[in-house]
Amino acid sequence: MIAMLLRVLGHQYAGPVRRTVALMTTTAVVEGLSYALLVPVLRALFGDTPSDGWPWLIAFGAAVAAYAVLRYISDLSGFRVGTTLLRGMYHRLGDHLARLPIGWYDTGRVGEVSVLASRGVLQAMSVIAHMLAPFISACVTPLTIVAVMLAYNWQLGLAALAAVPVVIAVQAWTARSTAAADTARAEREREATDRVVEYLQAQPVLRAGGRTTERFGLLDDSLHGLQRASRRYALSALPGIVGLTLTVQAAFTGILALAAYLALGGHIGTAEVLAILVLAARCADPLLSLAEIGGRMRAARNELTRLESVLNTEPLPEPAEPVHPSGHALELDSVGFRSVIGDVSLTVPQGGRLAIVGPSGAGKSTLLQLLARFHDVDSGAVRVGGADVRDVSTRELMSQIAIVFQDVYLFEGSIEDNVRLGRPDATEAAVRAAATAARLDEVIERLPSGWATNVGEGGALLSGGERQRVSIARALLKDAPIVLLDEVTSALDPVNEAAVHEGIERLMVGRTVVMVAHRMRTVQHADHIAFLDNGRIVEEGTHDEMLRRDGRYAALWNMSLAASE
Structure with a gap:
């Protein structure tokens, strides 16, 4: 996604984007590590001397404060870089459109360019400002927590780790199943935009023909087509959402059962079980949000693909060594x-x-x-x-x-x-x-x-x-x-x-x-x-x-x- 973003915009933006991604990743790791401090905190609280938990509580508070500062800085960086990318994309798209052959602008391009220049650019460029931080957090924070679980108890850590490839497979399957539906929806949206423009331009003709209140058939058909395409897209994404929810719930249930078995066997204490379950529950929330974030990221990626297609359209070539006309014949x-x-x-x-x-x-x-x-x-x-x-x-x-x-x-x-x-x-x-x-x-x-x-x-x-x-x-x-x-x-x-x-x-x-x-x-x-x-x-x-x-x-x-x- 980032590689495509830089390919579309140009690599002059690579430095700020990579720094922002690194900052967001660090923030997600710190968030995961802060939850690791819950294990010694709970162990002390449920132990013989609860007062021993004060240092760990202070450390946990300091870690949460550090995470909050990093999250503020990373979000602010994301907004700033996103604004810069948005401005850069508008400039690049505008300059490129001005250089394309006039023949490229057939009637079908009106809706396509209108959608791209408005919602398309905003959706594609919102990745850095609005979607990247929660996406990285949903991926990196659970992995960090899994690493913490492995450090405290390898059996429970492996149980949590086993869910990772399943989650990745569900996300990949959802992306494949929604690709065709999203393409169809984008095409219907472009067509509907064309029909809206046509309807507005045709008002004098429609009114001259006495058609002031009845519906415009072509516009109605295109809007119904967009409605059907949007419904198909939602239905195609539904199995992935359900599959991800079931996977996360199954993994949590498995960890709960294994923790109970280990506790009953005397292999781990009650405090460790409670801490591990808190960590597992904290893993579940961002993983469940992956369904929504992943869908928005795929939609943004599709808009980037369409933007890249337009930007890859060859303009009329400029001469390497321009000549000067001699006269005006x-x-x-x-x-x-x-x-x-x-x-x-x-x-x-x-x-x-x-x-x-x-x-x-x-x-x-x-x-x-x-x-x-x-x-x-x-x-x-x-x-x-x-x-x-x-x-x-x-x-x-x-x-x-x-x-x-x-x-x-x-x-x-x-x-x-x-x-x-x-x-x-x-x-x-x-x-x-x-x-x-x-x-x-x-x-x-x-x-x-x-x-x-x-x-x-x-x-x-x-x-x-x-x-x-x-x-x-x-x-x-x-x-x-x-x-x-x-x-x-x-x-x-x-x-x-x-x-x-x-x-x-x-x-x-x-x-x-x-x-x-x-x-x-x-x-x-x-x-x-x-x-x-x-x-x-x-x-x-x-x-x-x-x-x-x-x-x-x-x-x-x-x-x-x-x-x-």
Whole structure:
């Protein structure tokens, strides 16, 4: 468990963790040894001169006090190290998630990452702070007491020692029997989280369909599935709990019977029998707690396994010797990517404008993602300024590119905070100029709090057009030489479309631009147009050239004209 914890976090935490484990182990040993002093105490109390027990009572009190101090120090160390590990895990997980390919984030990952980043990390990192000390105490203290029993009476010590392999076997069997059930429960929990997120996001659709009070079938099914999986997990753990209880009780009964036999035979005295039984009873309590602690430790280990799986997912590789792009021209050279893009070659000279059009699902947005290296191509090459994007550091590549997506995501905070995301160190004048160029100033003027207006989670407190203006202002502030536009006006009303279109025109001035659009009037002034279908270019040329060919592009153009009339 500790080895996996250090493997997941990194060995820079090995020193504090090992010191904490050593301190907790010492504390458990001292606890066990303190109970050993009960034997001479009881022997003196039941002897001819009970007053002889005072030194032993004082020693017992001193041992208990030493144990209390050690327990306080070890628990405090556990909390401190646990807090450090928790902070380290959040940092490592966050940094790693930020480096993973965008393609890794499919719809099934939402629930998985949500559970891992919340309950999963807390449960895994709580091992040091909350579970390790009682687990070590439940294992080491009984073993120390068994060693004490062996020292006082080897027959009773061996009887107690015989229970150790049985307890270990029961714990191992319980772990195996609950493994599959715990995996199934984790999968159902991830699915239920996905369905909850979907249910919340689908509220407008559900209410528009009049389904405001009835249950959402997919969510109900996933919650029932989670309930059944949790029940199966509890039932799978029950035999182990019962087995451990029976083993401990049987061992105690056996020690009691053997002690009675030895006492009746005159081999040991009454005081020794009573002391040994007290020690045996003290062994039973932590052993019985092993069932609960062991279950929590296994659950934490399973979360660690899932965290390790995510952290072992390979991010896009960084070049060992990064190259620097020479200029801002773009090139797609025989690019192939999965089954989405096949043998696409395009060139955009520095300062040029390329428009990509085509039916939905043709791979247009994927091409933009390949240019920004959200994925690595399977074949061919993507070049920026003559340099393969795989040979350019991610930091430098992203500094060269500004992206305006169709679906704008804003972080909860003020409008100014979201605009400054493009360049956090920008001056106030630069931020205001970017807002004016994007016509965001019109929005800010009519909001009561102006620049300090909170946009809500995901920008929910702003309209789609207002969010898009914030996104354009952010891109303008970044002032990157390459701009990628992904259908930025496809879902806007005429007023916002005109404002956003004006902002886009200002954003494109003097920059290398690749735009994906459904509304044809936004692409007709592009230097070059590529018509994409099924991941392949079926037509390309200027607007006038493609109209003269009277092909797929011309048909799409005529259709858009007819729709606008």
